[in-house]
Amino acid sequence: MKNIVIFGAPGAGKGTQSDCIVEHFGLTHVSTGDLLRKEIADQTELGKRIKSIMDAGQLVSDDIVVEMIDKAIANDTKGMLFDGFPRTVAQAETLDKLLAKHGRELTCMVQLEVPKDELMHRLLERAKIQGRADDNEATINNRLQEYNNKTKPVADYYAKQGKQVVIDGLGKIEDISKRILDQLEKR
Numbered sequence: 007m008k009n010i011v012i013f014g015a016p017g018a019g020k021g022t023q024s025d026c027i028v029e030h031f032g033l034t035h036v037s038t039g040d041l042l043r044k045e046i047a048d049q050t051e052l053g054k055r056i057k058s059i060m061d062a063g064q065l066v067s068d069d070i071v072v073e074m075i076d077k078a079i080a081n082d083t084k085g086m087l088f089d090g091f092p093r094t095v096a097q098a099e100t101l102d103k104l105l106a107k108h109g110r111e112l113t114c115m116v117q118l119e120v121p122k123d124e125l126m127h128r129l130l131e132r133a134k135i136q137g138r139a140d141d142n143e144a145t146i147n148n149r150l151q152e153y154n155n156k157t158k159p160v161a162d163y164y165a166k167q168g169k170q171v172v173i174d175g176l177g178k179i180e181d182i183s184k185r186i187l188d189q190l191e192k193r
């Protein structure tokens with residue numbers, strides 16, 4: 007059973023490539039961003055608490071996302087693709103523990119590499135199409151800063167475990183998918 011993390015800066019293509027990985031290996035897709043946006047759309051207590059944090063492009067607290075991931079693992083039987091999680095080294099350590107608790111192990115982490123100019127371009131384009139509240143220039147800058155400060159060290163965490171698979175995230179969507187699937191078939 008495969009348990010995979012898809013990793014990269016905002017705009018690197020995690021969501022797009024997740025669809026193809028999930029379909030190919032029959033995995034359960036867990037996107038913490040999607041789960042959090044649903045809480046806001048449903049106007050739950052949690053949604054009200056996190057809205058201003060997400061609108062500002064900051065990370066919500068580890069406890070909130072860890073609880074969501076714990077539940078998702080407990081409910082899954084197929085193997086999982088984690089999208090947007092872990093975003094801090096503390097979350098990565100917790101993920102290892104949660105998987106072990108359920109008798110599982112992380113297969114690997116797929117890291118999509120895209121230069122900063124291209125990330126900004128893609129996020130501004132997405133803003134026009136999807137109208138996500140956090141896809142505007144000021145918030146995008148904050149999200150990229152959060153990524154550089156808190157999330158990038160997660161790559162080293164997996165590199166040290168020999169679980170980091172770096173993929174060139176530039177080019178046609180199908181070509182990037184093929185690069186990813188070729189690597190994942192070997193794991």
Ligand code: AMP
Nearest residue numbers: 038039060063064065066071090091093
């Ligand atoms: P995403 O859809 O993955 O780009 O996430 C959108 C926003 O949700 C982020 O800017 C954060 O505010 C929040 N978020 C998503 N995943 C996490 C996480 N693992 N830890 C903390 N905040 C998160």
